Amino acid sequence: MAQTPKQRRANEKYAKHEAAKRGKPETTLKKSQKQKSPVSIGWVxxxxxxxxxxxxxxxxRIVPDIWSAITSLVK
Structure with missing residues (x-):
């Protein structure tokens, strides 16, 4: 059975993807995991x-002093 053009394109795309993955370490292929903060929420x-x-x-502590100064200026 011959390949259809759609199948041929899909196979070429898959072959390119697999060729790009070859030779790379697994850590680059895995999805990155969510990074945990080095500081807990409690410390923040x-x-x-x-x-x-x-x-x-x-x-x-300062507001009463400022308020008394303002009221003395208004009088």
Whole structure:
């Protein structure tokens, strides 16, 4: 049975694909796996709290002084 043109094109495409794979290590052929973050989410939360929490506490300490200065200027 002779090949149809559609089958011939499919076979040529497959042969090119297989020829390209030959000689390459398996690691390049496998799909890349999802990379895990080296830092856990818990540590990111703690770091964010330390940085942003320190900023928030500092603002809470400074705001009453700024507010009293503004109100003294308005009077």
């Amino acid at each position: 939360v703690i770091l964010a709290f330390v940085v942003c929490g320190g900023l928030a506490f500092e603002l809470l």
